[in-house]
Amino acid sequence: DGKHIVFYILEEYIKNFKIMIKNKNRDYVNKDYLRQIYYLFTKSYYIRLSNDERKELTEKSAKEAIESAKEDDNPVLVIFLKNCHESIAGIVAGRVRDNKPVFVLTEAQEGVKGSGRSIEEYDMYSELTKVKELLTKFGGHKMAAGVSLKRENIELFRKKLNDNCN
Numbered sequence: 001d002g003k004h005i006v007f008y009i010l011e012e013y014i015k016n017f018k019i020m021i022k023n024k025n026r027d028y029v030n031k032d033y034l035r036q037i038y039y040l041f042t043k044s045y046y047i048r049l050s051n052d053e054r055k056e057l058t059e060k061s062a063k064e065a066i067e068s069a070k071e072d073d074n075p076v077l078v079i080f081l082k083n084c085h086e087s088i089a090g091i092v093a094g095r096v097r098d099n100k101p102v103f104v105l106t107e108a109q110e111g112v113k114g115s116g117r118s119i120e121e122y123d124m125y126s127e128l129t130k131v132k133e134l135l136t137k138f139g140g141h142k143m144a145a146g147v148s149l150k151r152e153n154i155e156l157f158r159k160k161l162n163d164n165c166n
Helices: 002-022 031-070 086-096 124-129 151-165
Strands: 077-080 102-108 111-117 135-140 144-149
Touching (some): 031 077, 031 086, 031 102, 077 086, 086 102, 086 111, 102 144, 102 151, 111 124, 124 144
Antiparallel strands (some): 102 111, 135 144
């Protein structure tokens, strides 16, 4: 992942820096080289920071989704989390999925986006093709999917997916 690549490059720069100093090749140790090292340190710090923020947001969203799922006895869970970032919707859906397929939906620039995670007995992609008129985009496979839809279609999406299960 990005964090490991930055740390690897940073380690290489530092190794080369130490070799140049040891060999007294100070001519090669110029300001640009030092700026690059500083840039990599800074970049690695912000990658670490954003990763910690993402983890915190994931935990918060997962707790909210699990609470919502406890109140829902439908065979297919469709959970709308207004403040969940779309990049973590799939992770949250995976944490909520126990013995039911789950879609986690969130606000997007144009409507609602979300991710679904399924169980072996439920072909998520096949079921989405049955409600495709409600979706602006969708894709996936038997065990996972991504969807986009208009916000006003959330309840109908939930209803149709669950009606099709009976």
